[in-house]
Amino acid sequence: MPSDHDPLLAAGIDLGGTHLKLALVRRDGSVAARNEAPIRTAAGADAAIAQIVERLHALFDAHGVSRASVVGVGLGCPGPLSPSRGLIIRMANLPGWDQVPIRQRLADALALPVTLENDGNAAAFGEYWAGDRTCRDLVTFTLGTGVGGGIIQDGRICRGALENAAELGHTIVVPDGLACPCGQHGCLERYASAAAVARRVEEAVRAGEPCALAGRIRAGASVDSEDVAGAVEAGDPLCRRIWLEACALLAVACVNVQHTVNPRRILLGGGMALAGETLLAPVREAYARRRWTLHDDYAEIALARLGYDAGVIGAAGCAWVQWEETGGAGERIQG
Numbered sequence: 001m002p003s004d005h006d007p008l009l010a011a012g013i014d015l016g017g018t019h020l021k022l023a024l025v026r027r028d029g030s031v032a033a034r035n036e037a038p039i040r041t042a043a044g045a046d047a048a049i050a051q052i053v054e055r056l057h058a059l060f061d062a063h064g065v066s067r068a069s070v071v072g073v074g075l076g077c078p079g080p081l082s083p084s085r086g087l088i089i090r091m092a093n094l095p096g097w098d099q100v101p102i103r104q105r106l107a108d109a110l111a112l113p114v115t116l117e118n119d120g121n122a123a124a125f126g127e128y129w130a131g132d133r134t135c136r137d138l139v140t141f142t143l144g145t146g147v148g149g150g151i152i153q154d155g156r157i158c159r160g161a162l163e164n165a166a167e168l169g170h171t172i173v174v175p176d177g178l179a180c181p182c183g184q185h186g187c188l189e190r191y192a193s194a195a196a197v198a199r200r201v202e203e204a205v206r207a208g209e210p211c212a213l214a215g216r217i218r219a220g221a222s223v224d225s226e227d228v229a230g231a232v233e234a235g236d237p238l239c240r241r242i243w244l245e246a247c248a249l250l251a252v253a254c255v256n257v258q259h260t261v262n263p264r265r266i267l268l269g270g271g272m273a274l275a276g277e278t279l280l281a282p283v284r285e286a287y288a289r290r291r292w293t294l295h296d297d298y299a300e301i302a303l304a305r306l307g308y309d310a311g312v313i314g315a316a317g318c319a320w321v322q323w324e325e326t327g328g329a330g331e332r333i334q335g
Contacts, residue, residue, distance in 0.1 A: 007069050010323070011056060011112075012316030014119065015077040017041050017094070017145070020052065022059050023309065024070075025316035029130025031309065033063045044096025045088070053109045071323040072113040073106065074315035076122030082163050083116045115318045119311050120166055121157045123304075124150020126314025127267055129321075131305050138265040139257050140304060141168055141250065142311075143225075143272035143279075147189035151261055157318075158261075169193065171256065173249045188253050192246040194225035194271035200242045201228055212236040229275035244282055246272075251286030258291060258299050269304030276303065 009032055014021040020039035024032045037055055040047045060067070080089045086103025107114040117125070124140040136155040142148035149168025151158040158165050169189035170182050177186030190196055205217045212231045213223050231239035254266050272279055284301050291298050306313055 008071050009065060009069055010071050010316040010319040011059075011073040012312040012314070012319070013052060013056070013073065013075045014122070014311040014315060015039065015041070015048070015052070015075060016119070017078070017091075020055060021309075021312045022055055023312045023316060024059065024063065024065060025130075025313055025320075027320060029126075029313060029317065031313065033059060033065075034309075034312070035059045035062075041091070041097075042094055044094075045100045045102070046096070049102065049105055049109070052106065056110065067111065070112055071328075072115065072319035073110060074115045074117065074122070074317065074319035074322075075102065075106065076117050076119040076311045076315040076318075077102075079118045079167070080164055081116065081118060083118070083159065084163060086114070086116050088116075113319070113322065115315075115322050117157065117315060117318050118150070118159075118164075118166070120148030120150040120168070121159065122150070122312075122314035122318065123148065123269060123306075123310040124152050124166075124267075124314065125157055125317055126306050126310040126312075127269075127304055128152045128155065129317035130313050135265050137261075137263045138267060139166075139168075139261060139263045139299075140267045140269055140310075141253070142304075143192065143194050143250075143268060143270035145193065145195045147193045148270070151263070153261070168253060168257065171253055173252050188249060192250040192253070192272075197228050197242055197246050197272070198222075198224050201231075201239055204238055204242070209238050211238040213239065225272045226274060229272075229278050232275075233278055243278075247279065247282035248286045251283050251290060254283065254287050254299070254301060255290045255292075263299050266299045266301045267304040268301065269307065269310055273303050273307070279303075 009024045012023045012025050021036045023034040026032055086101055088097055088100040088102050091097035103114045103116045123142050138152050140150045147169030149166040151166045170187045172186045173188045174186035178190040179185050180187040180190050202217050205211050205214045228239050232243045
């Protein structure tokens with residue numbers, strides 16, 4: 001690994017539905033500079049791309065980074081998308097994002113090579129590339145507004161034949177369960193995302209169930225998974241029931257992943273993972289009850305290490321890998 005004085009950097013971009021994260025990342029995975037801002041995603045692709053370019057140039061200028069020292073740009077964003085063609089196929093519930101050739105548009109605007117990756121895969125790659133590279137087979141669950149997923153096999157991202165592998169939030173854990181905007185019923189993210197546990201607590205309170213958070217909810221204040229976790233730790237029965245249901249279903253998903261992909265490690269990240277052992281302990285317990293008992297070769301379940309930065313670091317890592325695989329030339333991929 002090069003030292004912190006290596007002049008070369010890769011830029012990582014984590015594009016969310018409402019938030020944009022940017023980072024300049026060294027070859028060893030350490031972050032040299034970062035920035036973040038609200039993003040006008042709902043205004044359509046043109047406005048968002050213009051904002052990405054503007055913010056990235058501002059980050060370069062603020063830290064005296066010349067374009068010659070940037071090996072490439074990695075972009076992680078929600079799918080469905082096609083990394084090989086550089087296309088965002090569509091962005092759920094947002095107009096103006098159908099068939100957007102975002103890789104080429106950014107490459108043209110920045111005069112730099114750009115890689116495109118699903119945000120869940122980018123986060124998983126970040127955990128591998130900037131974390132423990134001795135573990136070359138891992139799966140991540142990112143428990144946020146939805147449930148993102150990423151699969152790393154033998155140190156490389158597993159995308160699948162149609163480039164949409166690892167949509168773990170849309171694996172069905174409750175047949176004929178809650179309706180999901182994706183069109184299915186019973187998806188994991190309707191129960192075990194940070195947004196889902198908060199939503200289910202709010203719905204139960206409005207239906208008349210007692211809860212430590214009832215006063216805030218009835219006053220019109222929103223609650224999040226951190227509030228729910230705090231109530232769980234304080235012993236609130238309603239929050240505990242909903243939280244443990246989420247953990248049990250997440251454990252089911254972990255068992256299914258174990259039997260399908262056979263990773264060495266399953267990592268839990270995103271907003272719910274801020275609860276630490278309050279999340280990890282019940283998921284591990286439920287996983288231990290359900291996993292295969294024919295042998296003891298099963299995955300370790302742990303908290304993700306990079307936390308909030310996993311996606312942006314992983315996106316930059318993808319740019320570093322492209323640069324290395326093209327002999328350091330960083331040739332632009334046409335798309």
